[in-house]
Amino acid sequence: PMRAYLKEFLSDRRVIEEPRWKWWPILNLIILSTRPSRKGKDYATIWNNERDEGPLKTITRSQTEKLAERLAGAADGRITVDWAMRYGLPDVKSRLKALLAQGCDRILLVPLYPQYAAPTSATACDQAFRALMEMRWQPTVRVAHPYYADPVYIDALATSIRASLGKLSFEPEVILCSLHGMPKEYLLKGDPYYCQCAVTARLLRDKLGLSAERFRLTFQSRFGPDEWLQPYTDETVKALAQGGTKSLAIVAPGFSADCLETLEELDGENREIFLHNGGKEFAYLPCLNDSEEGMQVIEAVVRRELMGWV
Numbered sequence: 128p129m130r131a132y133l134k135e136f137l138s139d140r141r142v143i144e145e146p147r148w149k150w151w152p153i154l155n156l157i158i159l160s161t162r163p164s165r166k167g168k169d170y171a172t173i174w175n176n177e178r179d180e181g182p183l184k185t186i187t188r189s190q191t192e193k194l195a196e197r198l199a200g201a202a203d204g205r206i207t208v209d210w211a212m213r214y215g216l217p218d219v220k221s222r223l224k225a226l227l228a229q230g231c232d233r234i235l236l237v238p239l240y241p242q243y244a245a246p247t248s249a250t251a252c253d254q255a256f257r258a259l260m261e262m263r264w265q266p267t268v269r270v271a272h273p274y275y276a277d278p279v280y281i282d283a284l285a286t287s288i289r290a291s292l293g294k295l296s297f298e299p300e301v302i303l304c305s306l307h308g309m310p311k312e313y314l315l316k317g318d319p320y321y322c323q324c325a326v327t328a329r330l331l332r333d334k335l336g337l338s339a340e341r342f343r344l345t346f347q348s349r350f351g352p353d354e355w356l357q358p359y360t361d362e363t364v365k366a367l368a369q370g371g372t373k374s375l376a377i378v379a380p381g382f383s384a385d386c387l388e389t390l391e392e393l394d395g396e397n398r399e400i401f402l403h404n405g406g407k408e409f410a411y412l413p414c415l416n417d418s419e420e421g422m423q424v425i426e427a428v429v430r431r432e433l434m435g436w437v
Contacts (some may be wrong), residue, residue, distance in 0.1 A: 129170070130163040136214045141250035144313070166177060172180075173390040184212070186384035187239070187416040191424060197426050202437035213251045214353055220258040226266075233267045235432050237425070239383040241280060243273040244309060244320035271432045275323040276330060279427040283420035284380050285334040291412040292376065299376035299410065301341055301367055304328045305393060306381035308346035308355040323358055326378055347379075347397075348388050364397045368404035375401055378412040383421065385414045 137143055137154055145153075175185050187379050195208040207229055211222040224236060236255055237246040252270055259265050274280045292299070306324045314321045326357045328344040336340065347360035362376070367375060377397060379389045394411035415421030 130159055130165040132215055133163055134159055134168065138260050139250055140248045141152055143251065162211045169391045171388060171390060172318055172395065173383065173387060181386065182390065183386040185385055186416050190422065192424055193422050194429065197422065198429070206437065213254055219254040223255060223258050233436055235269045235271060235429065237271040237429060240322055241273060241383065242275040242323040242381055245313065245318050248273065250363065266314060269432055271428055273323060274424065274428050275327045277427070280424045281330045281334055283415055283424045284331055287336065287415055287418065287420045288338060288378055288412055296408050297408045299374045300372050301375050302337065303341065303360060303363060304331065304344050304359045305347045305375045305377050305379050306344070307388060308349045313358060314356065321420060322383065331380060347392060361397060361400055364400050365404050368401045368406035373406060374408040376410045376412055379414060382414045384416050
């Protein structure tokens with residue numbers, strides 16, 4: 128299963144823009160021979176054994192169910208809320224067909240990425256559009272706008288962060304605002320992701336009333352030899368610890384739900400880096416997930432985008 132997932136993910140031209148002739152042997156002869164085992168072990172550390180699924184799927188399902196409850200009274204109960212994964216199951220095509228079978232002729236696609244990027248929001252929409260291309264009778268479709276600067280989103284993040292900080296036994300000297308990275312080349316080609324991340328970090332820092340020195344933007348999860356967006360989270364964590372910072376917290380506002388990149392990479396790997404290099408107290412602050420604050424954001428985005436339909 129891990130190999131199948133990685134093959135689909137890393138074969139996506141939105142994710143890896145290298146020429147096929149160059150990338151195919153690297154992917155199939157090297158990466159898919161070694162990486163599935165390593166990533167499988169990482170997933171095992173965060174797996175929801177009760178449901179036999181990753182936390183991303185568990186949380187996304189709950190977000191869907193809670194959103195349906197919040198919208199139950201709208202449009203005389205005619206709104207149906209469903210969910211799908213870009214890679215894996217439930218797949219986008221089958222869920223679109225299920226909605227059409229229920230009589231849904233207007234569909235709002237909501238990529239759950241606050242900041243737009245071609246390898247995230249765009250490829251999620253690509254998958255939906257591929258399914259639509261095969262339909263003789265297509266529904267009317269809208270795509271939700273990224274909400275990286277939406278006041279509801281910024282307020283929800285600030286409220287969640289303050290609540291998480293209030294539960295700690297220490298006050299972090301530095302808070303890292305860690306967002307998923309991408310190759311710098313994508314930025315130079317015109318992807319707006321970096322700029323939207325910077326806006327989110329600035330608005331959130333101002334909302335929390337913190338200085339730029341205490342609240343810093345970094346980028347995680349780099350892959351391969353190319354230069355990615357900087358500063359890198361892991362290198363920043365190491366430098367802070369070696370430089371005398373004793374307490375650190377990390378928050379990941381680019382993820383609407385906790386997943387491998389937050390629970391294993393940030394709360395696991397980066398915790399180890401910090402403590403191994405002289406740090407004393409470390410905390411990962413959870414994503415909005417299906418919390419009250421998180422659901423307020425998703426509901427606000429959906430209601431905004433449904434205007435004129437309901």
